[in-house]
Amino acid sequence: MWKPEACIFDLDGVIVETSDAHFKAWQRLAESLGISFGEEFNEQLKGVSRRKSIEKILALEDRQLPEEEIQRLMDKKNGWYQDSIAELTPDDILEGVPEFLTSLQQMEIPLGIGSSSKNAPYIIDYLQLNDTFGVIIDGNKVDNTKPDPEVFLKGTKALNADPSKTIVFEDAASGVDAANNGGMISVGVGSQEYLGDANLVISDFVGLTPQKLFSQLNEK
CATH class of the missing domain: 1.10.150.240 (Putative phosphatase; domain 2)
Structure with missing residues:
Protein backbone atom coordinates (compact mmCIF):
# COMPACT_ATOMS: atom_id res chain seq x y z
CA MET A 1 0.00 0.00 0.00
CA ALA A 86 -4.62 29.03 27.84
CA GLU A 87 -7.72 27.07 28.86
CA LEU A 88 -7.15 24.36 26.21
CA THR A 89 -6.63 20.74 27.29
CA PRO A 90 -6.22 17.41 25.42
CA ASP A 91 -10.02 17.08 25.64
CA ASP A 92 -10.24 19.92 23.10
CA ILE A 93 -8.50 17.96 20.34
CA LEU A 94 -11.04 17.47 17.56
CA GLU A 95 -12.89 14.16 17.46
CA GLY A 96 -11.13 11.43 15.51
CA VAL A 97 -7.80 13.26 15.40
CA PRO A 98 -6.04 11.40 18.26
CA GLU A 99 -6.82 8.02 16.72
CA PHE A 100 -5.73 9.18 13.27
CA LEU A 101 -2.42 10.55 14.59
CA THR A 102 -1.75 7.38 16.58
CA SER A 103 -2.32 5.25 13.47
CA LEU A 104 0.12 7.41 11.47
CA GLN A 105 2.71 7.04 14.23
CA GLN A 106 2.27 3.26 14.21
CA MET A 107 2.98 3.36 10.48
CA GLU A 108 6.17 5.32 11.30
CA ILE A 109 5.15 8.28 9.13
CA PRO A 110 6.88 11.50 10.25
CA LEU A 111 4.43 14.18 11.39
CA GLY A 112 4.71 17.95 11.47
CA ILE A 113 2.74 21.11 12.15
CA GLY A 114 2.63 23.91 9.56
CA SER A 115 0.74 26.88 10.99
CA SER A 116 0.62 30.62 10.40
CA SER A 117 -0.07 31.09 14.10
CA LYS A 118 2.79 32.33 16.24
CA ASN A 119 1.04 30.65 19.17
CA ALA A 120 1.34 27.13 17.73
CA PRO A 121 3.99 25.92 20.24
CA TYR A 122 1.80 27.03 23.17
CA ILE A 123 -1.26 25.29 21.76
CA ILE A 124 0.64 22.05 21.10
CA ASP A 125 1.91 22.20 24.68
CA TYR A 126 -1.59 22.76 26.12
CA LEU A 127 -2.85 19.80 24.06
CA GLN A 128 0.07 17.64 25.24
CA LEU A 129 1.06 16.75 21.69
CA ASN A 130 4.75 17.66 21.89
CA ASP A 131 5.81 14.03 21.45
CA THR A 132 3.55 13.53 18.43
CA PHE A 133 5.06 16.03 16.01
CA GLY A 134 8.66 15.91 14.87
CA VAL A 135 8.64 19.55 13.81
CA ILE A 136 6.54 22.66 14.37
CA ILE A 137 6.90 25.35 11.70
CA ASP A 138 4.87 28.39 12.74
CA GLY A 139 4.58 32.09 12.03
CA ASN A 140 7.79 32.76 13.96
CA LYS A 141 9.83 30.69 11.50
CA VAL A 142 8.68 31.97 8.11
CA ASP A 143 8.92 35.23 6.19
CA ASN A 144 6.03 34.55 3.82
CA THR A 145 2.51 33.58 4.86
CA LYS A 146 0.10 31.22 3.11
CA PRO A 147 -0.68 30.88 0.20
CA ASP A 148 3.10 31.01 -0.10
CA PRO A 149 4.29 27.41 0.45
CA GLU A 150 7.26 28.38 2.67
CA VAL A 151 5.76 27.02 5.90
CA PHE A 152 5.16 23.59 4.36
CA LEU A 153 8.42 23.47 2.39
CA LYS A 154 10.35 24.14 5.59
CA GLY A 155 8.34 21.36 7.22
CA THR A 156 9.16 18.83 4.53
CA LYS A 157 12.83 19.79 4.68
CA ALA A 158 12.91 19.34 8.47
CA LEU A 159 11.20 15.97 8.13
CA ASN A 160 13.52 14.95 5.27
CA ALA A 161 10.54 14.31 3.00
CA ASP A 162 9.90 14.87 -0.69
CA PRO A 163 7.21 17.61 -0.99
CA SER A 164 5.48 15.69 -3.78
CA LYS A 165 5.14 12.71 -1.42
CA THR A 166 3.91 14.76 1.55
CA ILE A 167 0.25 15.15 2.55
CA VAL A 168 -0.84 18.50 3.95
CA PHE A 169 -4.07 18.76 5.95
CA GLU A 170 -5.69 22.20 5.82
CA ASP A 171 -9.02 23.82 6.70
CA ALA A 172 -8.37 27.15 4.93
CA ALA A 173 -8.36 27.92 1.21
CA SER A 174 -5.10 29.86 1.57
CA GLY A 175 -3.51 26.79 3.19
CA VAL A 176 -4.74 24.48 0.43
CA ASP A 177 -3.28 26.92 -2.11
CA ALA A 178 0.02 26.93 -0.18
CA ALA A 179 0.21 23.13 -0.29
CA ASN A 180 -0.65 23.08 -3.99
CA ASN A 181 1.88 25.83 -4.72
CA GLY A 182 4.53 23.72 -3.00
CA GLY A 183 3.71 20.67 -5.10
CA MET A 184 2.30 18.72 -2.17
CA ILE A 185 -0.77 16.53 -1.81
CA SER A 186 -3.50 18.69 -0.28
CA VAL A 187 -6.34 17.37 1.87
CA GLY A 188 -8.99 19.92 2.79
CA VAL A 189 -10.70 19.41 6.15
CA GLY A 190 -14.16 20.95 6.07
CA SER A 191 -16.38 22.22 3.29
CA GLN A 192 -16.05 21.31 -0.39
CA GLU A 193 -17.38 24.80 -1.15
CA TYR A 194 -14.36 26.52 0.44
CA LEU A 195 -11.73 23.86 -0.17
CA GLY A 196 -12.57 22.61 -3.65
CA ASP A 197 -9.03 23.16 -4.95
CA ALA A 198 -7.69 20.45 -2.62
CA ASN A 199 -6.76 17.04 -4.03
CA LEU A 200 -9.28 15.56 -1.62
CA VAL A 201 -11.77 17.07 0.83
CA ILE A 202 -12.85 15.29 4.02
CA SER A 203 -15.49 16.58 6.42
CA ASP A 204 -13.53 15.53 9.52
CA PHE A 205 -11.40 12.70 10.96
CA VAL A 206 -14.20 10.78 12.67
CA GLY A 207 -13.90 7.12 11.68
CA LEU A 208 -11.19 7.90 9.14
CA THR A 209 -8.15 5.64 8.98
CA PRO A 210 -4.91 6.46 7.17
CA GLN A 211 -5.42 3.39 4.99
CA LYS A 212 -8.83 4.65 3.86
CA LEU A 213 -7.44 8.13 3.17
CA PHE A 214 -4.45 6.84 1.22
CA SER A 215 -6.76 4.64 -0.84
CA GLN A 216 -9.00 7.60 -1.69
CA LEU A 217 -5.99 9.66 -2.74
CA ASN A 218 -4.71 6.81 -4.90
CA GLU A 219 -8.01 6.81 -6.77
CA LYS A 220 -7.64 10.49 -7.68
Whole structure:
Protein backbone atom coordinates (compact mmCIF):
# COMPACT_ATOMS: atom_id res chain seq x y z
CA MET A 1 0.00 0.00 0.00
CA TRP A 2 1.25 3.45 -0.91
CA LYS A 3 1.96 5.77 1.99
CA PRO A 4 3.37 9.30 2.15
CA GLU A 5 6.86 10.20 3.30
CA ALA A 6 5.37 12.70 5.78
CA CYS A 7 2.14 14.32 6.89
CA ILE A 8 1.94 17.99 7.85
CA PHE A 9 -1.06 19.42 9.66
CA ASP A 10 -2.33 22.94 9.96
CA LEU A 11 -3.32 23.53 13.57
CA ASP A 12 -6.38 25.73 13.96
CA GLY A 13 -9.46 23.98 12.59
CA VAL A 14 -7.60 20.73 11.87
CA ILE A 15 -6.14 19.54 15.18
CA VAL A 16 -8.09 21.83 17.49
CA GLU A 17 -10.83 24.39 16.95
CA THR A 18 -9.66 27.83 18.02
CA SER A 19 -11.45 29.80 15.32
CA ASP A 20 -14.07 31.06 17.77
CA ALA A 21 -11.33 32.48 20.00
CA HIS A 22 -9.76 34.14 16.96
CA PHE A 23 -13.13 35.47 15.80
CA LYS A 24 -14.03 36.99 19.16
CA ALA A 25 -10.60 38.60 19.53
CA TRP A 26 -10.69 40.06 16.01
CA GLN A 27 -14.29 41.20 16.44
CA ARG A 28 -13.43 42.90 19.73
CA LEU A 29 -10.48 44.65 18.08
CA ALA A 30 -12.47 45.74 15.04
CA GLU A 31 -15.28 47.12 17.18
CA SER A 32 -12.74 49.05 19.27
CA LEU A 33 -11.85 50.78 15.99
CA GLY A 34 -15.49 51.36 15.09
CA ILE A 35 -15.38 48.79 12.28
CA SER A 36 -18.18 46.28 11.81
CA PHE A 37 -16.89 42.69 11.77
CA GLY A 38 -18.96 39.56 11.12
CA GLU A 39 -18.44 35.81 10.84
CA GLU A 40 -18.57 35.84 7.05
CA PHE A 41 -15.63 38.25 6.83
CA ASN A 42 -13.81 36.20 9.48
CA GLU A 43 -13.59 33.34 6.94
CA GLN A 44 -11.19 35.53 4.94
CA LEU A 45 -8.78 35.64 7.87
CA LYS A 46 -8.33 31.88 8.22
CA GLY A 47 -4.71 30.92 7.64
CA VAL A 48 -3.76 34.59 7.28
CA SER A 49 -1.01 36.24 9.34
CA ARG A 50 -1.82 38.66 12.16
CA ARG A 51 -0.48 41.64 10.22
CA LYS A 52 -2.35 40.81 7.02
CA SER A 53 -5.52 40.28 9.07
CA ILE A 54 -5.18 43.77 10.57
CA GLU A 55 -4.65 45.20 7.09
CA LYS A 56 -7.78 43.43 5.80
CA ILE A 57 -9.85 44.77 8.70
CA LEU A 58 -8.59 48.33 8.20
CA ALA A 59 -9.32 48.04 4.47
CA LEU A 60 -13.01 47.52 5.27
CA GLU A 61 -13.16 51.22 6.13
CA ASP A 62 -10.28 52.31 3.89
CA ARG A 63 -8.29 53.13 7.02
CA GLN A 64 -4.54 53.44 7.47
CA LEU A 65 -2.61 53.57 10.72
CA PRO A 66 1.04 54.22 11.62
CA GLU A 67 3.30 51.23 12.14
CA GLU A 68 3.52 51.60 15.92
CA GLU A 69 -0.29 51.60 16.19
CA ILE A 70 -0.58 48.48 14.01
CA GLN A 71 1.95 46.72 16.25
CA ARG A 72 0.03 47.78 19.36
CA LEU A 73 -3.22 46.43 17.90
CA MET A 74 -1.59 43.13 16.96
CA ASP A 75 -0.27 42.73 20.49
CA LYS A 76 -3.66 43.59 21.97
CA LYS A 77 -5.49 41.04 19.80
CA ASN A 78 -2.89 38.39 20.59
CA GLY A 79 -3.26 39.01 24.32
CA TRP A 80 -7.01 38.43 24.16
CA TYR A 81 -6.47 35.30 22.06
CA GLN A 82 -3.80 33.90 24.40
CA ASP A 83 -6.12 34.34 27.37
CA SER A 84 -8.63 32.07 25.58
CA ILE A 85 -6.26 29.34 24.41
CA ALA A 86 -4.62 29.03 27.84
CA GLU A 87 -7.72 27.07 28.86
CA LEU A 88 -7.15 24.36 26.21
CA THR A 89 -6.63 20.74 27.29
CA PRO A 90 -6.22 17.41 25.42
CA ASP A 91 -10.02 17.08 25.64
CA ASP A 92 -10.24 19.92 23.10
CA ILE A 93 -8.50 17.96 20.34
CA LEU A 94 -11.04 17.47 17.56
CA GLU A 95 -12.89 14.16 17.46
CA GLY A 96 -11.13 11.43 15.51
CA VAL A 97 -7.80 13.26 15.40
CA PRO A 98 -6.04 11.40 18.26
CA GLU A 99 -6.82 8.02 16.72
CA PHE A 100 -5.73 9.18 13.27
CA LEU A 101 -2.42 10.55 14.59
CA THR A 102 -1.75 7.38 16.58
CA SER A 103 -2.32 5.25 13.47
CA LEU A 104 0.12 7.41 11.47
CA GLN A 105 2.71 7.04 14.23
CA GLN A 106 2.27 3.26 14.21
CA MET A 107 2.98 3.36 10.48
CA GLU A 108 6.17 5.32 11.30
CA ILE A 109 5.15 8.28 9.13
CA PRO A 110 6.88 11.50 10.25
CA LEU A 111 4.43 14.18 11.39
CA GLY A 112 4.71 17.95 11.47
CA ILE A 113 2.74 21.11 12.15
CA GLY A 114 2.63 23.91 9.56
CA SER A 115 0.74 26.88 10.99
CA SER A 116 0.62 30.62 10.40
CA SER A 117 -0.07 31.09 14.10
CA LYS A 118 2.79 32.33 16.24
CA ASN A 119 1.04 30.65 19.17
CA ALA A 120 1.34 27.13 17.73
CA PRO A 121 3.99 25.92 20.24
CA TYR A 122 1.80 27.03 23.17
CA ILE A 123 -1.26 25.29 21.76
CA ILE A 124 0.64 22.05 21.10
CA ASP A 125 1.91 22.20 24.68
CA TYR A 126 -1.59 22.76 26.12
CA LEU A 127 -2.85 19.80 24.06
CA GLN A 128 0.07 17.64 25.24
CA LEU A 129 1.06 16.75 21.69
CA ASN A 130 4.75 17.66 21.89
CA ASP A 131 5.81 14.03 21.45
CA THR A 132 3.55 13.53 18.43
CA PHE A 133 5.06 16.03 16.01
CA GLY A 134 8.66 15.91 14.87
CA VAL A 135 8.64 19.55 13.81
CA ILE A 136 6.54 22.66 14.37
CA ILE A 137 6.90 25.35 11.70
CA ASP A 138 4.87 28.39 12.74
CA GLY A 139 4.58 32.09 12.03
CA ASN A 140 7.79 32.76 13.96
CA LYS A 141 9.83 30.69 11.50
CA VAL A 142 8.68 31.97 8.11
CA ASP A 143 8.92 35.23 6.19
CA ASN A 144 6.03 34.55 3.82
CA THR A 145 2.51 33.58 4.86
CA LYS A 146 0.10 31.22 3.11
CA PRO A 147 -0.68 30.88 0.20
CA ASP A 148 3.10 31.01 -0.10
CA PRO A 149 4.29 27.41 0.45
CA GLU A 150 7.26 28.38 2.67
CA VAL A 151 5.76 27.02 5.90
CA PHE A 152 5.16 23.59 4.36
CA LEU A 153 8.42 23.47 2.39
CA LYS A 154 10.35 24.14 5.59
CA GLY A 155 8.34 21.36 7.22
CA THR A 156 9.16 18.83 4.53
CA LYS A 157 12.83 19.79 4.68
CA ALA A 158 12.91 19.34 8.47
CA LEU A 159 11.20 15.97 8.13
CA ASN A 160 13.52 14.95 5.27
CA ALA A 161 10.54 14.31 3.00
CA ASP A 162 9.90 14.87 -0.69
CA PRO A 163 7.21 17.61 -0.99
CA SER A 164 5.48 15.69 -3.78
CA LYS A 165 5.14 12.71 -1.42
CA THR A 166 3.91 14.76 1.55
CA ILE A 167 0.25 15.15 2.55
CA VAL A 168 -0.84 18.50 3.95
CA PHE A 169 -4.07 18.76 5.95
CA GLU A 170 -5.69 22.20 5.82
CA ASP A 171 -9.02 23.82 6.70
CA ALA A 172 -8.37 27.15 4.93
CA ALA A 173 -8.36 27.92 1.21
CA SER A 174 -5.10 29.86 1.57
CA GLY A 175 -3.51 26.79 3.19
CA VAL A 176 -4.74 24.48 0.43
CA ASP A 177 -3.28 26.92 -2.11
CA ALA A 178 0.02 26.93 -0.18
CA ALA A 179 0.21 23.13 -0.29
CA ASN A 180 -0.65 23.08 -3.99
CA ASN A 181 1.88 25.83 -4.72
CA GLY A 182 4.53 23.72 -3.00
CA GLY A 183 3.71 20.67 -5.10
CA MET A 184 2.30 18.72 -2.17
CA ILE A 185 -0.77 16.53 -1.81
CA SER A 186 -3.50 18.69 -0.28
CA VAL A 187 -6.34 17.37 1.87
CA GLY A 188 -8.99 19.92 2.79
CA VAL A 189 -10.70 19.41 6.15
CA GLY A 190 -14.16 20.95 6.07
CA SER A 191 -16.38 22.22 3.29
CA GLN A 192 -16.05 21.31 -0.39
CA GLU A 193 -17.38 24.80 -1.15
CA TYR A 194 -14.36 26.52 0.44
CA LEU A 195 -11.73 23.86 -0.17
CA GLY A 196 -12.57 22.61 -3.65
CA ASP A 197 -9.03 23.16 -4.95
CA ALA A 198 -7.69 20.45 -2.62
CA ASN A 199 -6.76 17.04 -4.03
CA LEU A 200 -9.28 15.56 -1.62
CA VAL A 201 -11.77 17.07 0.83
CA ILE A 202 -12.85 15.29 4.02
CA SER A 203 -15.49 16.58 6.42
CA ASP A 204 -13.53 15.53 9.52
CA PHE A 205 -11.40 12.70 10.96
CA VAL A 206 -14.20 10.78 12.67
CA GLY A 207 -13.90 7.12 11.68
CA LEU A 208 -11.19 7.90 9.14
CA THR A 209 -8.15 5.64 8.98
CA PRO A 210 -4.91 6.46 7.17
CA GLN A 211 -5.42 3.39 4.99
CA LYS A 212 -8.83 4.65 3.86
CA LEU A 213 -7.44 8.13 3.17
CA PHE A 214 -4.45 6.84 1.22
CA SER A 215 -6.76 4.64 -0.84
CA GLN A 216 -9.00 7.60 -1.69
CA LEU A 217 -5.99 9.66 -2.74
CA ASN A 218 -4.71 6.81 -4.90
CA GLU A 219 -8.01 6.81 -6.77
CA LYS A 220 -7.64 10.49 -7.68
